[in-house]
Amino acid sequence: MTAAVHALINDNKIEAAMLEIGQAARRAAAELAIAEPGQKDQALRVAAQELRHHTSGIIEANRRDLEAAEEAGKNGAYLDRLMLDPDRIEAIASGLETIAALEDPVGKTIAEWQRPNGLDISRVRTPIGVIGIIYESRPNVTADAGALSLKSGNAAILRGGSDSHHSSVAILTCLTHGLRSAGLPADAIQLVPTTDREAVGHMLKGLGGTLDLIVPRGGKSLVARVQEEARVPVFAHLEGICHTYVDRGADIDMAVEIILNAKLRRTGVCGATETLLVDRNADDDYLSPLVKALLDAGCEVRGDAAAQAADERVVAATDEDWGQEFLDSIIAVKTVDGVDDAIAHIARYSSQHTDSIITECHGTAERFLKRVDSAIVMHNASTQFADGGEFGMGAEIGIATGRMHARGPVGVEQLTTFKYVVRGSGQTRPK
Amino acid sequence: MTAAVHALINDNKIEAAMLEIGQAARRAAAELAIAEPGQKDQALRVAAQELRHHTSGIIEANRRDLEAAEEAGKNGAYLDRLMLDPDRIEAIASGLETIAALEDPVGKTIAEWQRPNGLDISRVRTPIGVIGIIYESRPNVTADAGALSLKSGNAAILRGGSDSHHSSVAILTCLTHGLRSAGLPADAIQLVPTTDREAVGHMLKGLGGTLDLIVPRGGKSLVARVQEEARVPVFAHLEGICHTYVDRGADIDMAVEIILNAKLRRTGVCGATETLLVDRNADDDYLSPLVKALLDAGCEVRGDAAAQAADERVVAATDEDWGQEFLDSIIAVKTVDGVDDAIAHIARYSSQHTDSIITECHGTAERFLKRVDSAIVMHNASTQFADGGEFGMGAEIGIATGRMHARGPVGVEQLTTFKYVVRGSGQTRPK
Known part of the structure; x- marks a missing residue:
């Protein structure tokens, strides 16, 4: 996250700050798309170690969130979703290692055929680009969603709930350390540094064309708002009836x-x-x-x-x-x-x-x-x-009930798109 | 097309008429999704024969369109796109037969695996549902787009240009005859029976949730409007730079x-x-x-x-x-x-x-x-x-430059989605 973004936020120029974040994500996505699998996996493994090393600091940050939520009169179930302890932090860390161990979907050939004129055509998986994840109180989504986006070669813009902001910042610091240690751009996983709700509105409009996909993680009212207002594709389910x-x-x-x-x-x-x-x-x-x-x-x-x-x-x-x-x-x-x-x-x-x-x-x-x-x-x-883990996908960012692109559990493979690669030897098309 | 729709159109109740069309398409789509491949292919082959048998009637209808376009002062290139002659009608008819001969994508298993607990999981192609196609002067799109939608198990709502309306109606009559002869619902391919531009606006809003996808076929201004205003997914390219x-x-x-x-x-x-x-x-x-x-x-x-x-x-x-x-x-x-x-x-x-x-x-x-x-x-x-035919897809409804679901040539396979089919023997999920 650049100093420019923070300066804009401090001046309450939310839209300009969000556009800056989108452009930084787009630049990072271009690098991620051609990153070696080993780099992405190293970033995730180092981040896991960082989470373990900084357990007490993360718990301290989480305590600030919990105290604020208690003061705001949140109920027990809410506080439980928000709470982090050493076991939960270990679960987050090992979750990153699980994602690192998954097969890399990027560059995989999905289909391949040859035309009578000798052209070789293959359909190859590529990252989608920049994914916005909008979520509520669970701070573990910061790590899970960031890691699934990274593994699939996408830059992530995370917009966590204001209640879990300190916890999310502490977790993001570990992810950023992992990215840097692997020679990847720190902006590959960004956390929106303001809890102003206006920021969500800008994400739904697509951040000046830099956002390719939105994944809402949270209750029905959040998902409904995103599905209603988003001008970019959304992977979500409103209800599980x-x-x-x-x-x-x-x-x-x-x-x-x-x-x-x-x-x-x-x-x-x-x-x-x-x-x-x-x-x-x-x-x-x-x-x-x-x-x-x-x-x-x-x-x-x-x-x-x-x-x-x-x-x-x-x-x-x-x-x-x-x-x-x-x-x-x-x-x-x-x-x-x-x-x-x-x-x-x-x-x-x-x-x-x-x-x-x-x-x-x-x-x-x-x-x-x-x-x-x-x-x-x-x-x-x-x-x-009905779960990505149970389907053998390793991890999921959610379940989609839309009809296009991704349906059912959304794992790393579903966070990719594809392109056609055509290899010729001088073919020209007849009239 | 029901009499109810025509009555609504005559009363200038465009929105109600369009919703009626959407609901009829949705009902037809439910039948198409489980239709036998042979039925769809028969419908296309009979429609091809009908086109050949009614060549003179189609040319007569086309002449009305051409005369109106000439009166409106359209240029030669425009008139050429609009014009139908016996050769072009034969090309449309054999195009339908080419699509009939393609492999049926619906029901095809794309991936299949077994979980350690014995669950069999397969990903199976299903139709997308209801596809809206918005196009301009070329009347052959009526046949091509209707046929590609049908082959992939989707109901089609066609909104042709007002300039080619008589030609499109004549072509649709042949398609409808094919559908009926194969025991398929006539509403599987509907042509919006009004040239009122308001109808397009309702399609872009999704016809009360009955429309799953829009494919615009035409110039840059049409595509730009659709991409800007559509509340449902769009397969298109704005430009080919x-x-x-x-x-x-x-x-x-x-x-x-x-x-x-x-x-x-x-x-x-x-x-x-x-x-x-x-x-x-x-x-x-x-x-x-x-x-x-x-x-x-x-x-x-x-x-x-x-x-x-x-x-x-x-x-x-x-x-x-x-x-x-x-x-x-x-x-x-x-x-x-x-x-x-x-x-x-x-x-x-x-x-x-x-x-x-x-x-x-x-x-x-x-x-x-x-x-x-x-x-x-x-x-x-x-x-x-860069063409579906040259890629070996048989035919294409267009080329998509969006990142999601379909990129490149959009053929019958790209007009499908999928579902997961899970076969068990009593498995329950452990805590």
């Missing part, structure tokens, strides 16, 4: 085990199932054990008439419960008339994040997998597997 | 042959070279024959001091000539200090469309191919190869 459909052909023991995991393993994640659909034709056998298992595990069940008849603890679902993202120990349960009715319900209410079918019938499963138009469709598995 | 760099390591005969083709084969296409960069270190040997060959072929050369010294017919280039898209028999010629200087010039002035290096030196070529950040980079080949 995930469905699990238990078909007449399901193994009921498997179905019970999966639904308990899909709903209750963690209720606050976007891959948690929010609605259970049960095949009406399997009513007597299936609905009751599924509903009872959820209730016995402490889950509130809001059901249709059939679900209410299955157990007296079930409360009546209202129309608002379908398509509701509870993010809590609450589930909506509906009986449907077979797989096509389930597909129709999902088409209407799903947020196109992750939807799963439980059945032993291969044909029914394939019908569901083909016809449900979500980023992730599953058969006989818990929707909570 | 393509460079050819002749390195000191070039075979001069090859370089002359390529530059003549790259500039002059067709001067009005986006892949035409607009600026020739010549290595200063090869000055005496290379600059003169390159410049003379262009001049002798009737090309105006606007050059820097060195180029002017090479031939008295060279006029002085101004600053505006670098980065200029002439689309004419005019070329800007500049001497540069080797490959890195050429790369720097291209980074500054290129529109990231297509840029080529001519050299026999492998290392220099690879440096250029790696460092030039354009959708297509070439070695020892004419920039006029």
